[in-house]
Amino acid sequence: MSLINSMSLISSKWRGTYTLFKKEVLRFWRVAFQTIASPVLTALLYLLIFSHVLADHVKVYDEVAYTAFLIPGLIMMSLLQNAFANSSSSLIQSKVMGNIVFILLTPLTHLQFFMALLGAAMIRGLVVGVAIYLVAIWFVDLPLVHFGWILTFALLGSALLGTFGIIAGIWADKFDQMAAFQNFVIMPLTFLSGVFYSIHSLPAFWQTVSRFNPFFYMIDGFRYGFFGKGDISPWFSLAVVSAFLFALAWGCLKMLKSGYKLRS
Amino acid sequence: MKQSAIKINGIHKRFGALHALKGIDLTIEQGEFFGLLGPNGAGKSTLINILAGLIKPTSGNASVMGFDVERQYQQARQLLGVVPQELVFDPFFNVREMLRFQAGYFGRGRENDAWVDEILEGLGLTDKAHTNMRRLSGGMKRRALIAQALAHKPPVIVLDEPTAGVDVELRQMLWEFIKKLNREGHTIILTTHYLEEAETLCKRVAMMKQGEIVALDSTENLLKQFAGKNLTVKFANVQLPASLMPMLKSREQNVYTLTLSEIGKIEFVLSELRLANAVIEDVQLNEAALEDVFLSLVGSGTVKAKETVTA
Numbered sequence: 001m002s003l004i005n006s007m008s009l010i011s012s013k014w015r016g017t018y019t020l021f022k023k024e025v026l027r028f029w030r031v032a033f034q035t036i037a038s039p040v041l042t043a044l045l046y047l048l049i050f051s052h053v054l055a056d057h058v059k060v061y062d063e064v065a066y067t068a069f070l071i072p073g074l075i076m077m078s079l080l081q082n083a084f085a086n087s088s089s090s091l092i093q094s095k096v097m098g099n100i101v102f103i104l105l106t107p108l109t110h111l112q113f114f115m116a117l118l119g120a121a122m123i124r125g126l127v128v129g130v131a132i133y134l135v136a137i138w139f140v141d142l143p144l145v146h147f148g149w150i151l152t153f154a155l156l157g158s159a160l161l162g163t164f165g166i167i168a169g170i171w172a173d174k175f176d177q178m179a180a181f182q183n184f185v186i187m188p189l190t191f192l193s194g195v196f197y198s199i200h201s202l203p204a205f206w207q208t209v210s211r212f213n214p215f216f217y218m219i220d221g222f223r224y225g226f227f228g229k230g231d232i233s234p235w236f237s238l239a240v241v242s243a244f245l246f247a248l249a250w251g252c253l254k255m256l257k258s259g260y261k262l263r264s
Numbered sequence: 265m266k267q268s269a270i271k272i273n274g275i276h277k278r279f280g281a282l283h284a285l286k287g288i289d290l291t292i293e294q295g296e297f298f299g300l301l302g303p304n305g306a307g308k309s310t311l312i313n314i315l316a317g318l319i320k321p322t323s324g325n326a327s328v329m330g331f332d333v334e335r336q337y338q339q340a341r342q343l344l345g346v347v348p349q350e351l352v353f354d355p356f357f358n359v360r361e362m363l364r365f366q367a368g369y370f371g372r373g374r375e376n377d378a379w380v381d382e383i384l385e386g387l388g389l390t391d392k393a394h395t396n397m398r399r400l401s402g403g404m405k406r407r408a409l410i411a412q413a414l415a416h417k418p419p420v421i422v423l424d425e426p427t428a429g430v431d432v433e434l435r436q437m438l439w440e441f442i443k444k445l446n447r448e449g450h451t452i453i454l455t456t457h458y459l460e461e462a463e464t465l466c467k468r469v470a471m472m473k474q475g476e477i478v479a480l481d482s483t484e485n486l487l488k489q490f491a492g493k494n495l496t497v498k499f500a501n502v503q504l505p506a507s508l509m510p511m512l513k514s515r516e517q518n519v520y521t522l523t524l525s526e527i528g529k530i531e532f533v534l535s536e537l538r539l540a541n542a543v544i545e546d547v548q549l550n551e552a553a554l555e556d557v558f559l560s561l562v563g564s565g566t567v568k569a570k571e572t573v574t575a
Contacts, residue, residue, distance in 0.1 A: 012371025012372075015368055015371045015373055016371050018368070019365055020365075020368075020369060022365075022368075026356070027356050031356075097355070098350050099352045101348050101350075102352075102354070103369065104316075104317070105341060105344075106341060106369035106370060107337065107339070107341040107342045107370060108369055259320070263317065264279075264319050264320070
């Protein structure tokens with residue numbers, strides 16, 4: 001009897017988490033033009049303009065064409081930005097609108113809440129990433145050397161930024177603060193991480209600065225999966241990204257458990 | 265012994281310098297229709313938010329059906345349905361979707377659909393089941409908000425000012441549905457500004473003032489204890505005799521309303537008026553209202569609030 005009780009408790013908990021996850025996925029899917037199509041178009045415009053202007057001038061890793069080099073960077077950049085945007089905008093919207101109360105009144109634990117929001121953020125990031133890849137390979141011949149690394153960094157990167165988005169969403173009280181977070185933290189970190197260039201083309205000082213940027217490791221590891229070459233070892237990137245993810249997830253769970261800015 | 269639906273022991277809540285709740289003790293039994301009344305700022309919503317887990321008490325504890333709202337919050341919340349006071353909604357989904365999600369958070373799946381249909385029908389939302397929340401009128405949004413709190417079929421239901429700004433038709437429909445739920449065994453806790461509503465619906469009432477419970481009894485006892493019957497007499501030819509002045513509750517031109525502490529006093533009033541040679545044009549005997557109790561306990565400063573909401 002107690003086994004049946006425990007089983008039904010587990011299935012009820014699973015259903016709670018799954019419901020919130022499903023709601024979060026549907027939330028961005030309902031406005032897919034804004035949440036999927038628009039970042040894909042932006043990435044393609046970047047690709048079109050940068051590759052057109054720079055293709056004949058820049059060669060990376062000797063034999064990799066600049067256009068091919070650029071695509072994994074753009075995919076990862078969009079994937080990271082959209083994973084962040086999903087969890088952060090969902091939280092700030094429901095906080096400002098007040099409908100977050102519907103979640104706070106439920107028996108969902110802080111871990112269930114975290115998993116559901118993170119899962120949906122990762123799905124949005126991955127869908128955008130896959131969409132850009134599928135459109136880009138129509139135009140550019142892109143190798144795919146280590147699929148395992150591509151998948152690993154896509155999952156870790158979307159999880160890291162999804163977690164970051166939850167933290168920002170809980171912290172921010174208004175849309176203005178969220179926009180500042182996005183424009184003054186996320187954007188510079190992505191643009192200065194080697195999306196558009198190899199850090200080896202930078203002066204020594206800026207190379208050192210780049211090594212303190214976690215986004216650099218996500219993009220470099222991800223790119224390694226396509227070309228089998230990168231600025232540093234993918235194992236090192238894996239270690240750095242995993243460490244960042246664990247630290248952020250730990251901090252985020254602490255915030256959620258304490259009810260910071262959600263329960264007074 | 266049956267577990268109490270709600271048990272609150274020595275709850276204090278401070279928001280900085282503000283002492284919002286000053287040691288609340290309250291027990292509500294299963295199946296009760298209970299009213300929590302008080303002027304704005306009395307602490308009703310703070311108390312409800314503590315039960316719902318939205319606010320943590322500074323000290324003291326509270327439980328829902330025996331489960332502590334902090335230590336055993338999962339079980340406590342599973343058994344509680346709260347209708348928030350603010351008219352909030354999720355703009356991305358339609359009514360049925362929202363109700364399915366809400367039930368899903370509590371671990372309920374498609375087997376709950378029959379109950380969702382019952383709520384939709386009971387609240388007159390069946391036609392709007394597939395309408396996006398954004399497109400609903402204010403009254404309809406309020407119904408959807410109530411429906412969401414009921415989606416997981418909680419045995420204890422808390423309605424925080426559910427009829428504020430709601431038209432008469434919806435109020436009637438809502439109360440019929442809530443009364444039906446109460447007959448079926450759900451415990452109902454209601455906070456309202458509409459004292460007539462509390463008087464007709466609630467068997468027992470707590471009145472709050474500045475973070476404290478100032479009265480807690482059955483509605484019937486409170487009426488007996490704090491307010492007698494009201495006698496309204498109309499006469500124009502003389503002044504009200506001095507002997508009747510202590511009973512005067514209100515006066516509008518030549519219509520006098522007197523409070524009778526017991527029905528036998530009617531004889532005294534009429535004989536005093538005869539002695540004064542008053543020519544009586546009209547007489548009405550009315551039951552005292554919960555409002556009279558409320559005013560005598562909470563103070564006349566709240567009359568305005570009440571008049572504003574009923575206007």
